[in-house]
Amino acid sequence: MRSALGNMLGKFIDGRPDYVLFTSFTFSASFFEDNVLPLLCGTDINDLKGASLTRDMLNRQLAELKVVVACDHSxxxxxxxxxRYGLMTVALDRGRFHPKIILMAGTGTSARKEMWLSVASANLSYSGWGVNREVVGITPVAAQHADELQPLLAWLLRQAESKVGMAGIAPGQAPVEEGDTRHVLEHLLATLGTDRLPADEAHDLPTLHLALPPQIRTSQVSLLSSLLGGDAWREATVISPFWSDVPGLIARAEADTRGDIAFRLVPAMQGDGYAFPSLPEERPVSYARFVDEPERYTHAKALLLAGEKHKVLCIGSANFTTAALQHDSGWLSNIEAMLRYRVGADYDWSRMLTNLARDDSAAADDGEEGAPPLPPFRANIVYDWRSKQFYCSLTVDPDAAFANLLLEIGPLTRRFDCRRQREHRVSLAPPLPLRHPVRSYKLIYESSAGTMVHVGLVTQLNAEDDQLGYLPKPRLDQVLSLLQGLVPGRTDPRRRGGSGGCEDEESDPDGNDNTEPVFDFFGFFLATDKMRRYYADPRHRDENPLGTSSTSVYTLYRAVMAQPDATPAAQIGRYVQLAELADTLGHLQELRPQAQPRPARAEIEEEMQRLELAIAPLMEASPHWKNMFAPHLPDTRQFLAWFRHELKLKTLAP
Known part of the structure; x- marks a missing residue:
């Protein structure tokens, strides 16, 4: 699999596509981040074992290369x-998300925009990429592949949109999810129509065939019939680690081809023996095993068809089960992907196999394909860093037998009564704002098999880079010191590295600010004044104070927001700092009208409104407030507006 990925990367200039989508049934984040992401970022396959790309280096490169992974929720x-990449889980009503594809888009070595596709049997895990016997095929994306992929990507985009839509987003504020998942899917969907291989170059390519459930698919043809292609076949060799209703699938294949087919089945070694399918005695088939490394676990899935004058090789994710190949004939309908190659009549695959005697004691079907049981519900949970709330959506299956579900997420728990209500939509606020992402949750319920625990992933929404751990959190005292050292016409040496003012990750691995909150208002106003003067100087017109450099408004804003605000004094301090920061942002926008500001002015104002709601009752209850203004107490909101106006006048004073 690593060689296949390297082959795909070699199709693009400098080995760097612009967008990459991975799909998998199971997903190992540790394997993916230690082995696959470094390859995407330019580490040679031969050097990967000894590579030690730092998190910072990877995140800098992943800011340019957009990567998304989609996997099954169960x-x-x-x-x-x-x-820095996107990870989304998806759920089907009655089935599993089982395709193993890699889709890349970017500028090819031909200097034109291209897309490349791989279809495999391997999950994104160590066993899939380094232990099991697997199979993979690679092809440039032509019209047939693009047309087949379009409904799948459109469905994935709808899944991503539904997660983002759970949070109540204020008008004018575009939500941003971790990894820009929707943007990646939108781009890939668009490029399917524009960057496909020209028709005159698309000869002799394998065809792509997907199994899609009823709510997605546009064709009623089953994956099995699609792979058979309506041709007359005499022989069929099936490689599959899992089996279900093999007699029914064989009967369907023979009905499609209108004749008898001699089937040869290649089971996988599991435990002490081979996993043979259940078959009646009147259904004669032969069996085979691999000649090389017969003890190696075979996770590959393949269908090899032989006719009078031609042969076909089909490889990909589909086991020889009804859930994969024959939708609507059983309880499950998976999403699968297969590549179909037409090979020459002299192509001989029999040399890699040898005969195998059947052991009836080891015969057993597995309609679940060795997978964990499907949870009797579909759950989505989003954490919005802007509103500081979890948004939870839970849909319980109509035939679910349990009465209650217990949700555990970070410091919160919530019990759902599923007897009276099958649809649940709730929002939960942690007792304190999160300092680090909560990335998973648990749903606990009782079933006939005992206590069951479903672990799901939390979608992160509207988070800043330092909140997600991509960058260390900036410390306000260090940022202020950096800004106070700005001198028009000079470049402070601490700015050249681009990371000044941030915490030392080695001394503070958790990303917490170990210093006391900084309320040096004189120093804060001095720093913003230095910033205004520095960026007003014509010699610095090419520098962007509205970007993400260490002397930008964004870095100062993140340093302010990284400080705790649990006390009234801290809330008032943050309010004063943000008021000055908002005015500084407006001033710098006038200097750089073409630049897109970070943060947006509305984001600062929203936080200030939240602080006003917390500060106003404290002011009204204060004896100092009453003594100063009694008997005619002013409206606290009007007073705060006057305060901001006076603050602005002071910053404008010479």
Whole structure:
């Protein structure tokens, strides 16, 4: 699999596509972040074992390379670390999200925009990429592939939009989810129509065939029938680690081809023996195993078809089960992906196999395909860093037998009564604002099998880079010192590295600010004044104070927001700092009218409104307030507006 990924990367200039989508059933974040992301960021396959790319280096490169992973919600995916990519789980009503594809888009070595696709049997895990016997195919994306992929990507985009839509977003504020998942999917959908391989170059490519559930698919043809292609086949070799209703699938294949087919089945070694399918005695088939490394676990899935004058090889994610190949014939309908190659009549795959005697004691079907049981509900949880709330959506299956569900998420718990209500929509606020992402949750329920625990992933919404751990949190005292040292016409040496004013990650690995909150208002006003004068100087017109440099408004804003505000004094201090910061932002926007400001002015104003709601009751209850203004107490909101006006006049004074 690593070689296949390297092959795909080699199709793009400098080995760097612009957008990459991975899909998998199971997902190991530790494997993906230690092995796959470094390859995407330019580490040679031969050097990967000894590579030690730092998190900071990876995140800088991943800011340019957009990566998204989609996996199934039922397979206990491992929560991601603090690297810059998107991870989304998806759920089907009656089935599993099982395709293993990689889709890349970017500028190819031909200097034109291209897309490349791989379809495999391997999950994004160590066993899939380094232990099991797997299979993978690679192809440039032509019209047939693009048309087949379009409904799948459109469905994934709808899934991503539904997660983001759970949070109540204020008008004029565009929500941003971790990894820009919707943007990546939107771009890939658009490029399917524009960057496909020209028709005159699309000869002899494998065709792509997907199994999609009823709510997604546009064709009623089953994946099995699509792979058979309506041709007359004499022989079929099936490689699959899992089996279900093999007699029914064989009968369907023979009905499609209108004749008998000699089937040869290749089971996988599992435990002490091979996992044979359940078959009646009247259904004669032969069995085979691999010649090389017969004890190695075979996770590959393949269908090899032989006719009178031609042969076809089909490889990908689909086991020889009804859930994968014959939708609507059983309880489950998976999403699967297969590539179909037409090979020459002289192509001989029999040399890699040898005959195997059947052991009836080891015969057993597994309609669940070795997967964890499907949870009897679909759950989505989002944390919005802007509103500081979890948004939870829970839909319980109509035939679910349990009475209650217990949600555990970070410091919060919530019990749902599922007897009276099957749809639940709630928002939960942590007792204190989160300092680090809560990336997973648990749903606990009782079933006939005992206590069950479903672990799901939390979507992060409207988070800043330092909140997600991509960058260390800036410390206000250090940022102020840096800004106070600005001199027009000079470049402070601490600015050249681009990370001045941030915490030392080694001394503070948790990203917490170990110093006391900074309320040096004189120093704060001095720093913003220095910033205004520095960026007003014509010699610095090419520098952007509205970007993310260490002497930008953004860095100062993040340093202010990183300070705790649990006490009234801290809330008032933050209010004063943000009032000055908002005015400074407006001043710098006049100097750089073409620049897109970070943060947006509305974001600062929203935080100030939140602080006003907390400060106003404290002011009204204060004896000093009453003594100063009695008997005619002013409206606290009007007083704060006057205060901000006076503050602005002071900053404008010479």
């Amino acid at each position: 397979a206990h995916p491992e929560p991601k670390g603090n690297l």
